[in-house]
Amino acid sequence: MTENQNILEANSLTMSFGGLTAVANLSFCLRKGELVGLIGPNGAGKTTVFNMLTGVYAPTEGSILLNQGDKKQAISGLPPYKITQKGIARTFQNIRLFNKLSVLDNVRIAFHFSRSYSMFHSFFLTPLFWREEKKITADATELLALLRLEERKNDLAKNLSYGEMRRLEIARALATHPQILLLDEPAAGMNPQETEELSELINLIREKFSLTILLIEHDMSLVMKLCEKIMVLDYGMMIASGTPEEICHSKRVIEAYLGEEV
Amino acid sequence: MKKKGLVVAIVAVLVLTVVVYFAFFAGKSKQANTNGKVVKIGFIGPLTGGAAAYGINAKNGAVIAIDEINAAGGILDGYKIELLIQDNRGDTSETLTIMNKLIDQDKVVAIIGPVTTGPTTVAADIAGQKKVPIVSPTATGDKITSLSDYVTRVCFYDSYQGLIMGKFAADNLGKKTAAILFDNTNDYSMGLADAFARTFQELGGTVVSNEAFSEGDQDFNAQLTNIAAKNPEVVFVPAYYSDDAQILLQARALGIDAIFLGGDGWDSQELINGAGVAAEGCYFTTHYSPEDTSEKVQNFLIKYKEKHQSEPNFAAPLAYDAALLLADAIERAGELDSVKINNAITETSGLSGVTGEFSFDENRNPIKEVTIATVKDGKFALVDKVRP
């Protein structure tokens, strides 16, 4: 396996809702270990791309291929939970935590398929149940420690601060053992200090779990600093892609953002 | 805020508990006031819920009888009857609980009720098990008295009435085609409809249309339109009076001029109040006729109106008779022993009540005359009294 292998290929993805085309004929590849930024003005179709990649929407046209080892498999049209099980995890732009459950439980839920046991064991509390539950709790606690949430593990998710919620979403996504992590505006609503910490955190988890990360973000400084490659979307079409420097100097990108106060 | 809510909730529960205890002790002290010589009889019927109209009438009828008996010095040399009234909402599981309560807790010697067939089915089983007789005023389901030896009723059973009406339609009225419109969520209605159809066909008639409706229906136009298309000579509607009034009105509005026939469910002043001229000329079987000039009937009607400011429906005189029957049986049994009382009930013969003279067949169904009534000039009129 080489470092530069494509882990994900999206081929001419199109998504239309009724008459409205949110994403048109979009193709791109993610290489293993890459950290790619997906930017574009509001309503450009960025979150729609995430929703197609994670199975929330089935693309109207086009295909998504996931490379695992040697085999390529089409994942477009699969239900979200299957895609998650195949190794793509995500966070949500408008935070979607399990509000009335504890922080720890939020993470434990995400171990659902990777560390599962049959119904029988949960009905009768067999030794296997206790063993597995102990492991799940230990692993979850470890992840929480990594994301500096350990002290809050018994609090309800809805009582967390904004930054903590964003981190918990990341912890939860990591617990599904992803190869590809999709982060939807992880820095939204954060102050510069928090954003700084977040960028360190992203680098840390990327190293630790050898992740491929696709990131939607409006904070340009974060994107420029973090990403090796940037894709720019406007009106559902890719208008540019390349290194941060190339993007900065792309005429089309500047045009697209003109008038937009970012 | 949350704590306040919890406190309020707890206080509410506590207050209720206190209320309950109060009710409990109030009940106890009332017993103490009657100086020992008391016979307890239970009453079970729907005082709330959909069948409440019958339950409340039955309760009122039974109370009138008990008051009369007590005013006349009670039974068994000075024993007063205490009627313990329980609401079963027409529900079978409530009935089970109440049967247990009346028999185990309150130690009643006999029970009047339940009023409707479903609950009586459940009560019959327990009555047999615990050997405490029940006398149902109005449960007409064919099978209920065969469920246990401790169930008696003072009304006719379903197929008996259907049979009489079928005969009346074919023989007395000389009709050849009939339509049936019945409530198929109600066993009473189904029983009458079956028996009517069987008898009418045996006697050479044809049932040209068999339509059903469900409890609580308001609109019978669809069924009546179908019936109108078949143009029958008579329409048999074994249902309760409020449905019947509706059906009559809607039938006349659709231009159906057939003769309408029914069962004891028709017997209420409300039928005429509701249907008006549409009710003219219909026939139905019933237990007694309010037009009956006998002292017993008129006396009952006067008392009922005096006490309740309303006209009784058929459940009231039947419950009255059920109470009379029980009092008579206890008197004859000579002691407060449920088994002996039950024997005395079955041996009853010639006891005269508001709804006729009572004797019982081997299944503890009453052998008494069936009244056939009609509506003439806005009033009920007696047509015939039929003996089986």
Added chain:
Amino acid sequence: MGLFVQQIVNGLALGSIYALIALGYTMVYGIIRLINFAHGDIYMIGAFVGYFALTTFNLPFGVSLVLAMLIPAILGMLIERVAYRPLRKSPSIAVLITAIGVSLLIENLAILWFSPDPRPFPQIFPNMPLDFFGIKISIPQIIVFLTSVALMIALNFLVQKTKIGKAMRAVSQDKEAASLMGIDTDRIISLTFAIGSALAGAAGVMVGVIYPRIQPLMGVMPGLKAFVSAVLGGIGSIPGAMLGGLIMGLTESLVTALISSTWRDAIAFGLLIVILLVKPSGILGKSTREKV
């Protein structure tokens, strides 16, 4: 063929009553997302108000109808103020249980006050059929149908053309935005209850006219059916409620006539489930997509 048309006529008369009750459901659901279980009982109260106005007080029909709309309207506002408004921020299921409680309370109080005996509703219009080319339509059926249609047209005018109607639509779209625009949302919700309840009250009188029997539990089944009608037509949509009510009435009438009344409820609910599965937003409702 004549028989079939006759059944359609019957269905339309029944359907117009369902439609009147369904309107109240749909308006209340549209504005605060509450299945107001007590709505069927308000309809019952309307019938009783009409009854007492016509019999005890000997008032003319028009006045009785107005009273039978006015008193339920006040009752509807009162219920909203006392039982639902304090729960505006509670989970919807708690409000639903409260609504069930209110429904049971009204029913049982009515049994206590009015006695459970069914009462015959006075016959105001001659109970005779008019013959239209072999199709028999009774005078009460015509009165009910015309009154219902008139009330629905009036309601549509109110909602589409007046300022209050605009405010109501705004509140049902987005309560917070509406209150930012200076709309007193509580007042509008209260008003919605009043209008919905008034229509239910009118339906109660209509039922008295066409099926002249009233009793305290008369609202339970029609209430349920009317709600199904509202969902069928697209909940929150006023033309939807009318359409749903008429479809419901027609279906019931035709099923009873052609199959059997015993399967009627099953088929009515079956129809509902099919609609929900095929087009969850109802026939005339707008579908909304959850934002991810």
Added chain:
Amino acid sequence: MAQQTKKNSTYDGYIALASALLLLILNLILVSGKMPAYYSGILGFMGINIILAVSLNLINGIAGQFSLGHAGFMAIGAYVSALISIYLQWPFIVALLCGGLAAAFIGILIGLPTLRLKGDYLAIATLGLGEIIRVVILNLDITKGARGLTGIPRTTTIFWVEAIAIITVIVTINLMRSTHGRALLSIREDEIAAEAMGINTTYYKVFAFATGAFFAGIAGGLFAHIMGYIAPKNFDFMRSIEILVIVVLGGLGSITGSIVATIVLTVLPEALRGFAQYRMVLYSAMLIMMMLFRPQGLLGTRELKVSDVFKFFSGGGERDD
């Protein structure tokens, strides 16, 4: 470690609860022979209501699927087990299980399409399904329609009811603590996020529906064999509402809440018996008051633990949800 002891005490609470219930049942077995039928009858209905409430709570409170058709499943269990007892004379427990399985089967059959719906729409659809089941029973010959089914052996004893109620409670509580229970909870909290965590939400929704239906079916079987007579009227829409009221009053998602509410709501009408016609008025007024002052139910989403009882008696019983 402080955290560790806290966790342990929670578990202790559950274990203590379970053993308290077990003790109760032992007592019941001991006294059931002597107990007046009035009390054992009420306890029987209470047990059946506990099974119904806990199983509905699994669907409504834990998986967050708003179902209003529970009486329908109860009816299937009641009729299937009663018919087996009458015509095949299989052992009681087998008849019960068949009733439960039949209910679960129908639950899966109708759950698969309808569980695509959400919230109030699902509630109305399940209400409709419950009514359809009732109408079908009303129209079948084998069920004897409106006449009702008589001659069911009255095999249900207080022992069976309480034993099955306790099994239901323990199995449900165990399930809630496992990964499968958390999967159900996550669906209640946010279905889209649950899918994103790799949870097959359709599977779990149908699972909750089927399990709830299974226990409701068993409860129906117990009911049929306690009454000896069942009719479609026993399983109408008001019955579903009654169960829902218990669940909401106890607190959606709280198993112990369901138990407490069942006890209150079984004893309350019994206690109000003396008020005859005023009884239902008082009951409904109470219901409204409860919801106004405590809309999240008696216990909210939390469970009552033995330690709470001690805390209550030592004066510090108040805590937040």
